[in-house]
Amino acid sequence: MIGKLKGSIDEIGEDHVTVDVHGVGYVAYCGARTLAAIGGAGEAVVLFIETVVREDMIRLYGFATAAERDWFRLLQTVQGVGAKVALAVVGTLPPGDLANAVALQDKAMVARAPGVGPKVAARIVAELKDRAPAFSGPGAEESFGLKRDIGGGTASAPVADAVSALTNLGYSRDQAATAVAAALKEAGEDAGSTALIRLGLKALSR
Incomplete structure (x- = not known):
């Protein structure tokens, strides 16, 4: 080989x-x-x-990178996804964006790949949600876990409110989730939505 x-x-x-x-x-x-x-x-x-x-x-x-090859392999474990579709997805989304799409269950982002319809995109984010953390990059598992909670609707109320507030300000769902993940790490698990929004905005302005 x-x-x-x-x-x-x-x-x-x-x-x-x-x-x-x-x-x-x-x-x-x-x-x-x-x-x-x-x-x-x-x-x-x-x-x-x-x-x-x-x-x-x-x-x-x-x-171009080993990470892209790893995602190509992982995508083909999804029912109905062959090499052609996997290559289209990896060719459209960088590994970080793909990991975020899976974590946030953002099938629309995956469906941007040519030849990938809504049903296949939905199957990709659903079937990979428990297998993708290892492919989200070194040191990113904590952030991935929070994003997965947000995408699955199981995040705490302050976290969900903070993400919602930041998206209402015009940031993408991925940007908002990344910022809130950083804010939560800084403020602690008991932080309220106001603190998370403030720290999230601070992270986004860097």
């Missing part, structure tokens, strides 16, 4: 890149974000690879 390619870009197509590694060209299928970030022909490139082997083909999928 191929896990990583390090070489130079030979050619970039609409949905793939050919990487020249010591004279051998490897075709790796990539999402839009990866293709936009890797540069042009002749430039050095490193891709993290997921090798998919089937009866009728062997296909390489390339990613």
Whole structure:
């Protein structure tokens, strides 16, 4: 199995890149974000690879980071999600945004990916809500847990009120949840909504 390619870009197509590694060209299928970030022909490139082997083909999928590859794998554990849909999602949402979408049960954010309808997006956020914390990044599990409570409607009243207040001020749900998570860490579990809003605004202004 191929896990990583390090070489130079030979050619970039609409949905793939050919990487020249010591004279051998490897075709790796990539999402839009990866293709936009890797540069042009002749430039050095490193891709993290997921090798998919089937009866009728062997296909390489390339990613700019190991985290994107991990999400690609995780997404395919969802019923009805294959490599094409998983690549579209990872190619549209960075790992952090995807983790937030799952935590907040924000199916609309996932549905931004081309070819991903509302039903598939809803299934993704629902089925991954208990498995995604490990993919939310180092040191982010505490924030993820709070966001999951917010998305699941089980957050405390002060937390829910603070998030609602910040979204009413024009911040996105993700921004509001991140700010309130930081505020809660600073103020403590018993903080009221007023303190959380104040500290949340302070965090958002940094």
